[in-house]
Amino acid sequence: MTATTAAAGSRTADRYENRLLVILFLSFGFVFFDRQALSFLAPYMDAEFGLSNAQLGTLSGVLALTWALAGMFAGRLSDALGRRKPILVAAVVLFSLFSASSGLMGGFAGLLAARALMGTAEGAVLPMAQSLMVEASRESRRGFNMGLLQGSSAGLLGGIVAPLAVVWIAETWNWRVAFYVTIIPGLIVAALIWRFVREKSPRTLAEAPREPREQRAAAVKVPLREVLKLRNIVVCMLIACCYLTWFVTIITFTPTYLTEVKGFDPGTMSGVMTCLGVAWVLWGFATPAISDRIGRKPALIGFTVLAVCCPLAVVYVESPVLLGAIMVVTYTGLGCFTLFMATIPAETVPRAALATALGVIMGVGELAGGFLGPMVAGWASDQWGLQSAMFIAAGGAVAVVALCFALKETAPAVLRRRAAAVPAESAA
Template identity: 35%
Template sequence: MLQHDIPHDTGHERKTLILLAFGFALVGLDRWIIAPLFPHMMKDLGLDYQQFGILIGVLSLTWGVCAITMGRLADRIGHRKIVIAAMVLFSLLSSLSGFASGFASLLIIRAMMGVAEGAFLPAGVAAIAEVSHPSRRGFNQGLQFSMAALMGLGLAPIIATQLLRVLPSWHWVFAVSAVPGFVVALLITMMLRDRPRGEPDGKTALRASDNPRWSTLFRSRNVVLGMLATLCAMAGIFVISAMVPNYLVDYLHLDTEHMGFVVSALGVGGFIGEFALAGVSDFIGRRVTAVASFVFAAVSLYVFARIGADPWALFFALFVVSFFALGLLGLFTGPIATEAAPQGLVASAIGITSGAGEIFGGGVAPAMAGFIAQHYGIQFTLPFALVGLTCGAFVSLALRETAPRLLARREAAIAIQ
């Protein structure tokens, strides 16, 4: 049966996309609001750069491990239960961050947050893949990812710095920011449904087989390359996201409000990049989009590191970095992982691609950057991130093309000949 002949529930697709996009926005907020608050937390709790790198890294490590394991569970039992439980848990843990009294308690809370958020990602992204028409899969998954960038890296610095003006301390900022998560979890409980097993949806590659083996993931070239490329992208953008607020305050000596303005470029650029790049890749292909994005991200980061204390110039350069670097996360963890998945292992492929990137790129890399900042200077963390982005360009050259639109055009061209 041809793809356009198969009935498709567009209304359910849109409703699911809206709900899970808001859910992923709150994942981004709860994960990254710590960055603009950390200069204040350092003073109150006696923390240093290396400990901050560890706090960022431990969430990524537990996120990565849980994404891998929970992706497989989501393939077996469905997405809805995991998405709801994960949202309630990470919202609760985010509010508890405001009660932390030192490094040890923050470390435990951040590790547990990683477990909850790591469970949300593969289940939520696979749910979008399941309800999306193949021709819109890249755009829809990219839009979902973009909301985390918009809220977590774009609005969180502004929200945090402005809430600090009206709330007694940073402790209260964590508590207030967690409230929307409970509301969205309730809406998902009432409105989200799993697709019944075996229901035809026009996405043959995405239908579950009776008993798919998890080990078959490693036979897919793009799954393995996606793990490596996501690692490189996360090593770049997560080091930047974690260290740039302190880089701007401590090295370039910007004040808190100008720092919040500049750092918001990460979210604005990432928001546009994550749905724009994935959407563009629906038409021009996944491979060329990935290679070009790594190159442009690396070049723009090189420029950013050479700009002085000029907020507008810094904002523009960081916007470009984030547009391409965060756009890569949506591309690899979304349509590339989805289309590389063997039958019945979509959430597993998404989980292992994200998990590998989180463990090494999001976990180990920020901890290493914290060590570099503490012992050599925070300005040297930017070249470290640049290395990760450069390596990703070379890895992406080996990808196999999987974009449905592009493959269909190629097949049509061959048929005409």
């Protein structure tokens, strides 16, 4: 009877895991659809507002600033209250409203305000979604699930659907309409979260009674200072700063670089940017899945070496077909994001500090790489040309490779193999 009950509970937990993955996949995917829309619509907005590269960088940067602050606050608030679902629902509704408001603005100041409000709402989504997903995931699928949630979702909806959809809408009607339509999927996703997402997953509820009493008591509250004493958390924060510089600089300035420097028409630019989305989807789940087997650290190092080449290809490859193919191979960083922003921290900190750790890593990374990175890249581009932004992005990835060597391995399968190897070596 006990075995039958356990099997039924396992099947229930597995079904919920898959359902939660679909809902959170859509949630974070539409976050990035909204975030990416500005970059793809920049050439159309520039014709009306005359935005400089520095102003374009500032628009991306202010969203990252408020995203960072909101992520850190929401993560800490969630752990303090023990609630995630209400925060996630409110965040999804608000970012949809604020994204649509960008289409109402008549100048740079209005756009700046709309993007700041949008970042305030969006910043809470990722820490809530990641912490819900990691608790519902089987150990063997942890990296894979987190990769689909954070990497592939953003790649599919933000990297493939967004450039095709928003450019088509802007060409058919105008860029303002492209912002207006973003409200619809956000409200649908918010309703799905409210209806189907649970505060505690069946897997968490099933495992709680088996935890030692001391462990459950210690999990009530973990001070932030204790989280920041963990080496992996500090290293992941530094990696986030450099990798966000790589990512935000590429997505902010590549569409403008392709149209203004290389002379691509909007359709060709959209096609090349869609190749980034294809790579985003592919590596978004492949990189974490590979890390489940070979380890988080070697996966981060290897795939980041490839990521260094992506912005350099934007500068040096002239053929749009060849450039798109190279981007598919080298735009590997978004798969790495899942590792240092979610999987490694989740395998490092106690469960009660999970949302706090995820919020801090995302927040610090967005402040340094997402806020300051594009502003510096925009200023440098106005001084020395848009290629400066691409070199800054490549430099961020180089710094990540160096930082990865300071990480401690956390992949459960790798740690088990190492532990099994020690007695064998001792016996020999």
